[in-house]
Amino acid sequence: MISHNIVPNISVDCVVFGFDFKKLNVLLVERELKDEESGKLLIKDHTLTGYHIFEDEDLDTAANNILKNLTGLDNIFLEQFAAFGQLDRVAGDKDKVWLKYINKGFAERIVTVGYLALIDNTKVTLHLKDKNVQWFPVNKINGMEMAFDHKHIFYKALEALQRKVKVEPIAFELLPDYFTLSQLQKLYEALLGTSFDKRNFRKKVSQMHYVIPLKKKQKGVPHKPAQLYLFSREVYDKTRKGKISFII
């Protein structure tokens, strides 16, 4: 009864964040449309990584499949952050032209479920080139042209991410397994758009018992190699999970 057809009015969109040790980036797909006769460029902008769900896919599976296809990775941190159903969300002039052009039976009104994806940049490089998929610095997005309501969705995802990293240890998903304290500080600074005093930051980190110093140092760096740390989910769960900290 259930076939591998798309559901015309339901999609998922992944807002994929990565950190390159300097800044926070987001994965976007180029959307380009040229007039077939004149060759004139009709549309050139960017979309989030998303697609319609299929009739035989649940929402999480759909989002996972998109990411796997894109990055080759299977175990990506992926979490819903909101659904978007504004009446005019795919009804912009360019978007109407595009939907007509690709002609895949998408509905005039589409509800999309937004997923936040966090990627360890150092693990993903290979599969991107072919697909017009690129990392863009988060702070450049405002000046870019984007398809549909994807700029709105992007900013909602960024807000959700900024809210979440303050109360859950998900920022570590953006780092490699072993990281330095400078990298951790840069990450939080990039995430929250702020800067921290180095001494205060390290003092606070020393109170996070789940950020564990290793007897290892960086290798192959042009400066004095720094000590490496890891995030222990186990220690976090034991010491923090469920802790009531409702003084807000």
Added chain:
Amino acid sequence: MISHNIVPNISVDCVVFGFDFKKLNVLLVERELKDEESGKLLIKDHTLTGYHIFEDEDLDTAANNILKNLTGLDNIFLEQFAAFGQLDRVAGDKDKVWLKYINKGFAERIVTVGYLALIDNTKVTLHLKDKNVQWFPVNKINGMEMAFDHKHIFYKALEALQRKVKVEPIAFELLPDYFTLSQLQKLYEALLGTSFDKRNFRKKVSQMHYVIPLKKKQKGVPHKPAQLYLFSREVYDKTRKGKISFII
């Protein structure tokens, strides 16, 4: 082009929480189906308060309309917490019978967007009786029969609520404008399923500058009237909003 028809495969479901000064409750609708000939009871269980969205409604409007219809209230705290799209979520035996019986053109597969609603119990009493809508204690839900995947959605909403009340001042939505510290303590105890030492609790509350003591006391209570407090969103925003507390 857009008509006031339902969208057959997209719905919203509101998980409406209320607090009666003793325990946390949730609003459920009775679902009953009798065989027309024999009068035999075929289905009797409960659903969350939800419905399909209409083609001319966005998601938030749909959820608002459902709540307004139910409670007469317009300004209810309402926030998406997750979307649900499991393949079998409306395919239980009872649910199939029900969908066939009501025969409203709903799809075989429905994605629903879950909303968390928080209601000040003292403001809602009137509109409930006609509609087979009733408050049920949150800790009785596990033993109840519920339609579709609504029990699953309920528990996901409760988890989201418990997570949110620890980091945002939304619990106050469940209290009247003026409340006592005992009521506030009971509320947090009900929300988090725990109990607090009264002295510690009050000490912590005294550090929340946005919980403001009034020169008013309770009236018409059989015990010594307690002092009343209010939650100030303004003070909260000034003193806490955006505060970085990423030590988690």
